[in-house]
Structure formats: structure tokens, C-alpha cells
Amino acid sequence: xxxxxxxxAFVEFERVQxxxxxxxxxxxxxxxxxxxxxxxxxxxPSGSGKTTCLMMLAGFETATxxxxxxxxxxxxxxxPHKRGIGMVFQNxxxxxxxxxxxxxxxxxxxxxMGKSEREAKVKRALDMVEMGAFxxxxxxxxxxxxxxxxxxxxxxxxEPELVLMDEPLGALDKQLREKMQFExxxxxxxxxxxxxxxxxxxxxxxxxSDRVAVFNDGRIQQLAPPxxxxxxxxxxxxxxxxxxxNTLEGTVKEMSGETCLVExxxxxxxxxxxxxxxxxxxxxxxxxRPERVEFNKDxxxxxxxxxxAEVKEFIYMGxxxxxxxxxxxxxxxxxxxxxxxxxxxxxxxxMIEIGxxxxxxxxxxxx
Amino acid sequence: xxxxxxxxxxxxxxxxxxxxxxxxxxxxSLARSLRRRKIQALMLIAPLLxxxxxxxxxxxxxxxxxxxxxxxxxxxxxRSTTLLKDWDSATGELxxxxxYEAAFYDLFLAKERKDHTKLGTxxxxxxxxxxxxxRQSGRGMDKIADAYLDPLKDLDKDWDEAEPxxxxxxxxxxxAIAKDARAEEAxxxxxxxxxxxxxxxxxEAYAExxxxxxxxxxxxxxxxxxxxxxxxxxLFNDLEQTDVSAYSGPGADRLAEASQLVQSGTVDIPTFxxxxxxxxxxxxxxxxxxxxxxxxxxxxxxYFLNAVDMKLTPDGAEFxxxxxxxxxxxxxxxxxxxxxxxxxxxLLAYPVAYLLSNLPLRQANLLMxxxxxxxxxxxxxxxSAWKVMLxxxxxxxxxxxxxxxxxxxxxxxxxxxxxxxxxxxxxxLLPFMILPMFSVMSTIPPSYVRAAKSLGANNWTAFWRVxxxxxxxxxxxxxxxxxxxxxGYYITPAIVGGNTGTFISNRxxxxxxxxxxxGLGAALGAILLAAVLLLYWAYDRIxxxxxxxxxx
Ligand SMILES: Nc1ncnc2c1ncn2[C@@H]1O[C@H](COP(=O)(O)OP(=O)(O)OP(=O)(O)O)[C@@H](O)[C@H]1O
Ligand SMILES: [Mg+2]
Numbered sequence: 001x002x003x004x005x006x007x008x009a010f011v012e013f014e015r016v017q018x019x020x021x022x023x024x025x026x027x028x029x030x031x032x033x034x035x036x037x038x039x040x041x042x043x044x045p046s047g048s049g050k051t052t053c054l055m056m057l058a059g060f061e062t063a064t065x066x067x068x069x070x071x072x073x074x075x076x077x078x079x080p081h082k083r084g085i086g087m088v089f090q091n092x093x094x095x096x097x098x099x100x101x102x103x104x105x106x107x108x109x110x111x112x113m114g115k116s117e118r119e120a121k122v123k124r125a126l127d128m129v130e131m132g133a134f135x136x137x138x139x140x141x142x143x144x145x146x147x148x149x150x151x152x153x154x155x156x157x158x159e160p161e162l163v164l165m166d167e168p169l170g171a172l173d174k175q176l177r178e179k180m181q182f183e184x185x186x187x188x189x190x191x192x193x194x195x196x197x198x199x200x201x202x203x204x205x206x207x208x209s210d211r212v213a214v215f216n217d218g219r220i221q222q223l224a225p226p227x228x229x230x231x232x233x234x235x236x237x238x239x240x241x242x243x244x245x246n247t248l249e250g251t252v253k254e255m256s257g258e259t260c261l262v263e264x265x266x267x268x269x270x271x272x273x274x275x276x277x278x279x280x281x282x283x284x285x286x287x288x289r290p291e292r293v294e295f296n297k298d299x300x301x302x303x304x305x306x307x308x309a310e311v312k313e314f315i316y317m318g319x320x321x322x323x324x325x326x327x328x329x330x331x332x333x334x335x336x337x338x339x340x341x342x343x344x345x346x347x348x349x350x351m352i353e354i355g356x357x358x359x360x361x362x363x364x365x366x367x
Numbered sequence: 368x369x370x371x372x373x374x375x376x377x378x379x380x381x382x383x384x385x386x387x388x389x390x391x392x393x394x395x396s397l398a399r400s401l402r403r404r405k406i407q408a409l410m411l412i413a414p415l416l417x418x419x420x421x422x423x424x425x426x427x428x429x430x431x432x433x434x435x436x437x438x439x440x441x442x443x444x445x446r447s448t449t450l451l452k453d454w455d456s457a458t459g460e461l462x463x464x465x466x467y468e469a470a471f472y473d474l475f476l477a478k479e480r481k482d483h484t485k486l487g488t489x490x491x492x493x494x495x496x497x498x499x500x501x502r503q504s505g506r507g508m509d510k511i512a513d514a515y516l517d518p519l520k521d522l523d524k525d526w527d528e529a530e531p532x533x534x535x536x537x538x539x540x541x542x543a544i545a546k547d548a549r550a551e552e553a554x555x556x557x558x559x560x561x562x563x564x565x566x567x568x569x570x571e572a573y574a575e576x577x578x579x580x581x582x583x584x585x586x587x588x589x590x591x592x593x594x595x596x597x598x599x600x601x602l603f604n605d606l607e608q609t610d611v612s613a614y615s616g617p618g619a620d621r622l623a624e625a626s627q628l629v630q631s632g633t634v635d636i637p638t639f640x641x642x643x644x645x646x647x648x649x650x651x652x653x654x655x656x657x658x659x660x661x662x663x664x665x666x667x668x669x670y671f672l673n674a675v676d677m678k679l680t681p682d683g684a685e686f687x688x689x690x691x692x693x694x695x696x697x698x699x700x701x702x703x704x705x706x707x708x709x710x711x712x713x714l715l716a717y718p719v720a721y722l723l724s725n726l727p728l729r730q731a732n733l734l735m736x737x738x739x740x741x742x743x744x745x746x747x748x749x750x751s752a753w754k755v756m757l758x759x760x761x762x763x764x765x766x767x768x769x770x771x772x773x774x775x776x777x778x779x780x781x782x783x784x785x786x787x788x789x790x791x792x793x794x795x796l797l798p799f800m801i802l803p804m805f806s807v808m809s810t811i812p813p814s815y816v817r818a819a820k821s822l823g824a825n826n827w828t829a830f831w832r833v834x835x836x837x838x839x840x841x842x843x844x845x846x847x848x849x850x851x852x853x854x855g856y857y858i859t860p861a862i863v864g865g866n867t868g869t870f871i872s873n874r875x876x877x878x879x880x881x882x883x884x885x886g887l888g889a890a891l892g893a894i895l896l897a898a899v900l901l902l903y904w905a906y907d908r909i910x911x912x913x914x915x916x917x918x919x
Binding site: 058059060079080081082083084085086087089090091093095096097106107110111154155158 | 812814815817818819820821822823824825826828829832833836837
């Protein structure tokens with residue numbers, strides 16, 4: 001791979017479409033630009049086309065339309081083995097008939113590397129994932145986490161500049177997952193590798209990535225860094241999909257620049273920030289994060305609109321209190337409050353008034 | 368524990384063992400319930416187990432037994448084979464008169480039971496000509512006996528009649544019943560007490576004759592059958608030694624006359640050896656006696672030696688002359704051709720199995736039906752179809768001639784030779800290679816090859832280094848299956864093999880159904896079985912039998 005590519009566009013998808021059966025598009029008009037060294041996660045529900053995108057990038061599927069470029073070069077007609085992309089498969093795909101060392105040495109052998117150099121690289125790669133002592137074993141003799149690390153080492157041993165991982169941690173338990181998440185990000189950053197990572201676990205996506213591409217229905221719904229994705233979702237799918245979220249449905253009543261007024265079904269009016277609404281009379285779905293809802297009037301702005309709510313349930317969670325309310329016909333309205341000495345513990349049946357900063361309440365599209 | 372006043376301490380002591388006893392009952396009841404389950408399970412598989420035992424295990428053991436069993440010789444000629452043990456054939460001298468005498472008794476009885484031809488057939492496997500010799504000797508035995516009967520007959524015709532013998536030998540009461548009774552109704556022979564002391568040998572021979580009569584045909588009237596020559600000979604021997612003048616029972620005059628004749632020494636009786644020489648000149652051939660001696664033991668390695676082109680001789684095992692050797696060639700040809708067939712099956716089946724496991728479901732199903740299609744037609748039909756295809760005027764030759772690829776007078780010989788057998792059997796055994804291969808290949812996830820490619824391997828390297836090694840267990844399973852089936856195949860080589868393309872099993876079939884040399888057939892079968900087990904063992908050592916997978 002040459003070093004001539006521009007730093008800001010190492011991988012490019014341009015208007016890529018994919019159909020398996022000639023009738024439905026699995027990937028619809030995908031545009032994506034990935035700078036060198038970035039850790040990008042594709043996140044989305046099952047069947048949203050994440051694996052398909054990865055496979056097109058790796059060369060195992062061809063794009064029905066559009067262009068995929070790597071380092072400025074279109075790779076549509078380059079066979080997979082010449083793309084030089086490291087890949088970690090969901091089931092690891094470690095070759096069962098080879099030892100761990102042979103597995104790692106395989107990509108170097110097909111590159112006709114000398115024996116001593118090969119051995120040195122295999123050793124270094126194994127040490128990197130702390131698996132140095134396991135070179136002589138077969139994959140079946142390793143635990144899931146160890147296999148995962150070997151798969152990672154194998155994808156990295158031939159020093160690719162781009163590594164693709166398709167749900168590599170799917171089969172691991174929670175603790176091991178978290179450890180591996182950390183190790184993968186550390187390695188990726190230390191080695192300066194560009195990574196495309198697929199998962200449908202949003203926590204994983206948020207904690208590991210530089211940017212997250214939220215997929216749904218063959219399209220990228222939003223492409224943004226994790227904090228932006230969480231705090232400023234650009235449509236109601238993203239708002240729902242990432243983190244916990246309260247929604248209320250209503251109609252835009254007034255627009256005034258940065259804020260608008262939304263009238264709910266029961267006639268109550270709330271403040272919101274217009275994101276995805278075009279004008280007065282639009283149907284909208286407003287989205288508020290549970291931790292941004294306030295029921296202590298002292299902390300609210302002067303003149304903020306308040307909503308009546310009935311406490312349905314109070315759940316003690318240790319560090320947090322989680323309270324379920326009934327608000328404007330929505331019985332699943334959740335608020336979260338920190339467990340502090342002065343925090344009020346609400347009781348079921350209690351009637352309260354809630355509010356929020358207009359910036360925290362986003363008026364999004366209605367579907 | 369009926370004693371209410373039992374002290375507390377005793378009670379406790381009683382409780383200890385009670386508890387333990389309780390424990391054992393628990394264990395026992397658990398064991399019983401488990402046993403019941405085991406029995407239930409056993410009952411479920413019992414029909415199959417029985418079936419397998421009866422139809423599979425038992426015949427194999429029967430075959431192994433037959434391949435060494437040789438009791439017919441010593442059973443048919445018990446006396447002479449016992450004596451022959453002490454005969455030293457190396458001296459170059461024929462056996463002594465005692466052996467001939469014993470052989471006479473053996474053969475005479477065998478002739479009466481019609482067993483002498485069976486023995487002849489058995490010994491004919493070892494030495495041709497023995498079959499007809501034994502057949503012809505049956506009459507010779509009668510001739511030997513006639514030398515004794517004729518002078519007696521000249522004295523009194525009654526010596527060759529049934530009823531006078533009955534009167535002479537039997538107890539009066541028994542005779543009264545026996546004369547009219549059928550054999551099954553008459554009580555067992557009861558000899559005349561006086562005669563027993565006078566003529567013990569005669570009575571013994573006569574008793575044997577009576578027993579034989581009863582066994583042979585229960586509906587025969589005892590009074591109708593004149594006794595065997597054996598009885599006459601025994602009478603001669605008895606009369607030589609005994610004085611019968613004191614006897615006054617039935618037939619006393621005849622007996623006295625005969626006694627006089629015998630003791631006068633005027634009767635000229637030839638030796639048994641001379642009688643045998645008259646019956647067939649084989650009996651004075653030392654080689655034939657050697658053969659009989661060699662095959663006297665109840666178990667023999669002779670069949671096995673035959674099966675490997677050797678021969679059991681008095682001097683031990685030795686190879687047959689070059690032109691008589693057939694089985695070594697047949698065995699090596701069978702193994703060689705089975706290997707060729709297995710290899711061609713691997714070559715043809717691998718791509719098909721690969722396609723089967725990698726095509727989309729619908730096409731794969733269609734292909735699978737095509738693979739299984741041959742199973743819907745009878746084996747005989749398929750083989751015969753190959754005959755139509757391959758013969759000189761057959762489809763393939765016609766097409767080649769029509770296309771001008773070969774000359775009309777130079778048609779390919781595709782059938783009635785090894786090539787024909789290989790072609791037809793490869794086709795017939797192909798599914799047995801495809802199916803295990805397919806079931807192994809279909810468990811190899813496509814991600815392995817993808818991983819190999821993503822690691823930089825081109826299509827061929829990815830296949831050869833990653834896919835192929837994982838499909839080897841399927842090749843192993845298919846090869847074992849096909850090879851073992853091929854090595855014992857019978858119908859196809861028989862139909863398309865001609866002379867050069869037949870297998871050892873065709874020879875086994877010949878011995879079982881035509882030459883009726885079951886012993887040799889069994890020995891050949893046992894060797895075939897051993898060869899298969901040996902190959903299986905070798906495969907296990909080299910490849911490892913746990914590397915064989917039929918699926919999963
Ligand atoms: N080989 C194929 N042939 C036909 N359709 C396919 C094929 N592979 C995937 N699809 C379809 O394409 C769509 C997207 O599949 P894809 O595997 O990309 O989803 P995904 O986002 O990876 O889902 P998951 O999170 O479950 O892995 C799905 O509707 C799937 O049914
Ligand atoms: Mg997927």
C-alpha cells in the first residue's frame with residue numbers, strides 16, 4: 001500500500017448499493033469516508049446491512065452500484081487476497097488443523113516471507129496479545145477469549161493498514177468483553193490502524209469508537225462521535241436506538257429560531273429544540289433523555305413549561321433512582337436521578353410536575 | 368423387636384445395623400430400577416441384536432470354522448486313520464494288512480451309509496482322481512466280503528438269506544416280533560444268549576447291522592434284509608476259534624457244517640490288501656495313502672494353504688507349481704483394482720461433493736437427486752447397462768467409430784477385462800464416496816476460506832491449505848467405505864470382468880456354489896476378512912480412525 005493517499009480519505013464508499021436478489025436493496029446509497037487511523041463502528045439492528053458493507057469492503061461481495069476506494073484506488077475489481085485488509089470474523093475462523101503459530105504464520109507464508117522473519121513476527125504478534133505461550137496449541141484447545149485474541153493477532157500480524165472486525169466479541173461473557181474492548185482499542189491506537197468494527201451492542205460502540213455509523217434499513221442514519229450521537233441524535237431512530245430515551249408525540253405549535261413549542265395529545269405544551277421539523281403544524285416526536293428530566297422546580301429556568309406527571313413506580317438502583325411516570329398518556333416515561341443525600345425519593349401515586357431545558361428536548365421526525 | 372422391655376442401649380445397637388440395612392436396600396432398589404431400565408433398553412434392541420448375531424456374527428464364525436474343519440476324513444474312516452498315524456510313509460512301503468483291514472471296515476460301513484463318495488469328493492480337492500477311486504471302491508468292498516460268503520453259500524443257501532440269520536442270531540422272543548415288524552416297531556435287537564458266548568464277533572457285527580437298519584429306514588421289515596458281508600467275515604473269524612458242537616439252538620446243523628469248513632482250512636481267502644488292489648489300483652499307490660494320512664486330523668491348514676497357492680504334503684507345506692497358482696494373482700488383482708477404483712472414485716467424487724456443499728440449496732438438492740438416482744435402479748440393471756455401453760458394438764465404440772476417432776476394425780476393448788470392471792464399479796460405488804465427502808464438506812463454514820483469502824491467500828492456496836485439509840476426513844471415510852465394498856464385490860466383476868477382470872469373491876462364489884469346496888471358499892473369505900482388518904488397522908495407524916467422519 002502506498003503512502004500517497006490523503007489522510008482524510010483512506011476508505012471511501014461512494015453511492016454504494018447492494019442487492020442480493022435483484023429485487024430489494026440491502027444497502028441503499030451508502031456514502032462514507034474514513035480517515036487514516038480512525039476507529040469507526042457500524043452499529044445497527046440485525047439485518048441492517050452491516051456485514052454486507054464489511055464484506056464488500058473485504059471483497060467477498062461485489063457492490064451492485066457505486067464505488068469503493070481504498071487509499072484513493074477503486075478496489076471494485078481487486079480480488080480479496082490482494083486488498084491487504086485484515087479481518088476478524090465473528091466465529092474467529094481460526095484454521096482448526098493448524099496450530100496457533102501456524103495460523104499466524106499463514107499470511108506471512110503466502111507473502112513468501114523468510115522463515116526467521118516469519119517466526120519473529122509471529123512471536124511479536126502473539127506477545128502483543130499475551131498469547132506467547134500458546135503457539136503450539138490447536139484452536140480447539142483454547143478458550144473463547146484466547147481464540148479471540150489469536151484471531152486479532154492473526155489479522156494484525158501481516159501489518160495491514162485496515163482491519164475489519166465483524167462482531168468479534170459476540171460470543172464472550174461480559175467481563176471478558178470489556179477487557180477485550182479495551183485491548184482492541186489500545187492496539188488499534190498504538191499501531192495506528194484504521195479499523196471498521198461491526199457490532200449491535202451500543203455500549204461497545206460508544207466506548208470504543210472514534211465515530212459511530214448507525215445503520216438502519218440499509219442506510220447510515222447518523223455518523224458521529226459517540227457523545228454527539230448520544231446527546232444530539234439527528235432522528236428518532238437514532239434517539240431510540242442509542243441509550244435510554246423518552247418520547248412524546250405532538251404537533252409543532254410555534255417556531256422561534258432555536259426553540260419551538262410542541263402541543264401534546266392532551267393539550268399540554270412543552271419547550272423543545274427543533275431538529276427534524278420543518279414548520280408549524282408538523283407532527284413530531286420529542287425525545288428527552290431520562291437523566292435530563294427535572295422535577296425540582298428550583299433547578300429549572302424561569303418560565304419553563306411544566307408537565308403534570310403521576311409516579312407509577314420507584315426503583316432503587318444503588319447509585320441511581322429510576323422512576324417511572326405517566327406523562328401525557330405515556331406510561332413508560334422514565335426519569336433517573338442521582339442518589340444524593342438531598343435527593344427526593346418519589347412515592348407511587350404522588351403527583352408531580354416535571355420540566356427540562358429546551359436544549360435537552362429534541363423535536364424529531366414523527367416515524 | 369417384639370420384646371417391649373428391651374433396654375434402651377440394645378435398642379440403639381439394633382438401630383445401627385438397621386440403618387445400614389436400610390442403606391443397602393436403598394442401593395439395591397436403585398440397582399434394581401437401573402437394571403430394569405437396562406433390561407428395557409436391551410429388549411428394545413434385542414430384535415436387532417438377535418438379527419445381527421444370527422445373520423452376521425454366526426455366519427462369520429461358521430466360515431472361520433469351516434476353513435479349518437476336516438473331521439470328515441477321520442469320521443468316515445475312524446479305524447484306518449487311527450492306524451495310519453503310526454505308519455511311516457518315508458519308508459516307501461505300503462501300509463500293513465491291519466490298515467487295509469481297518470480300511471475295509473471303514474469303507475464298508477461308509478459305503479452302506481453312502482458316505483464314501485462324500486469323502487472321495489473331499490479328498491479330491493487335495494488330489495484329483497480320488498473321487499472316482501472312492502466311488503468305484505464301494506463295489507470292491509462287497510467283492511472282498513463275497514470271498515467269505517461264497518463258500519458258506521455253497522454249503523447252504525440259507526447263509527445268504529435274511530430270516531435264517533435272524534433265527535440264528537436273535538433271542539427267540541425278539542425274533543418272533545421282528546420277523547413281521549417294521550423296524551420302527553420292533554424292539555432293539557436282543558441276541559440269543561448262547562450265541563453271544565459262542566460267536567461274540569458275529570453278534571457284534573450283526574447288532575451293528577440291525578441298528579443300521581433301524582436308523583436307515585424305519586419302515587423296512589427287519590426279516591427281509593440279508594446281513595452285510597461284515598457279518599460273514601465275523602462268523603469266519605469266530606468259527607476259526609470256537610467249537611460249536613455243544614450248540615443246539617436254531618440253525619445248529621448249518622453252524623456245525625460251517626465250522627467244519629472253516630476249521631478244515633480249505634477255504635482260500637485273499638488278504639484285504641489284495642482285495643483293495645482288485646477294487647482300485649489306487650489303493651496300492653503309496654502317494655494316495657500319504658494323502659489320506661496327511662488329511663486325517665480333524666483340523667487342517669490345507670484349505671488356507673490352498674488359498675495361498677500352497678499345498679499340504681506329508682513333508683509339510685510347499686508351493687504349488689507355477690501354473691497351478693491362481694489365488695495369489697487373484698488377491699493381488701483384487702486389491703490393486705480396488706485401489707484403482709477407490710482412487711478414481713476420489714477424483715470423480717471430490718468436485719461433485721464440493722459443488723453439492725457450495726451450491727445454493729435448490730441446485731444442490733437437484734444435484735443430490737442425481738447422485739442418489741442410481742440407487743433407484745437395480746444393481747444388475749446398472750451393470751448390464753454398462754455392458755451395452757462398453758461392448759465392441761456398444762454405444763461408446765459406435766460413437767467413436769462414427770466420429771472417426773478409431774477405425775471400425777480396431778474397436779476398443781472396454782469390457783470383459785479389468786478396464787470394464789474398473790469403469791462399472793467406479794460408477795456403482797461413486798455415491799458411497801460422494802455422500803461421506805459431502806457430509807464432511809457441508810460442515811466446513813465458508814468463513815475459513817474467506818479468512819484465508821483475507822489473509823492474502825489466492826484461490827488455490829486457500830483451497831489447498833485450508834479447505835482441503837479439513838475435507839480429508841470425508842475422503843478417508845469415503846475411501847474406507849468404497850475400498851471395503853470394492854474388495855468384496857461380486858456381481859459387477861462377474862458380469863463385466865471377463866477372465867482378467869474378476870475378483871477373489873467370484874472365485875469364492877464359485878467354490879461355494881459350483882465346486883462345493885466350502886472349506887476353500889471359507890478360507891479365501893477368511894483371508895479377505897483378515898486383509899480388510901489389516902488395512903483398517905494400517906489406516907488407523909497412519910491416518911487415525913478418529914479422523915474419519917461421516918458427518919458432523
Ligand atoms: N448471501 C445473501 N443472500 C441473500 N441475502 C442476504 C445474504 N446475506 C445477507 N442477506 C440479507 O441482507 C440483509 C443484510 O444482511 P447483513 O448480514 O448485512 O445484516 P447485518 O447488519 O450484518 O445483521 P446482523 O447484525 O444480524 O449480523 C439481510 O436482510 C439479509 O437477509
Ligand atoms: Mg452481520
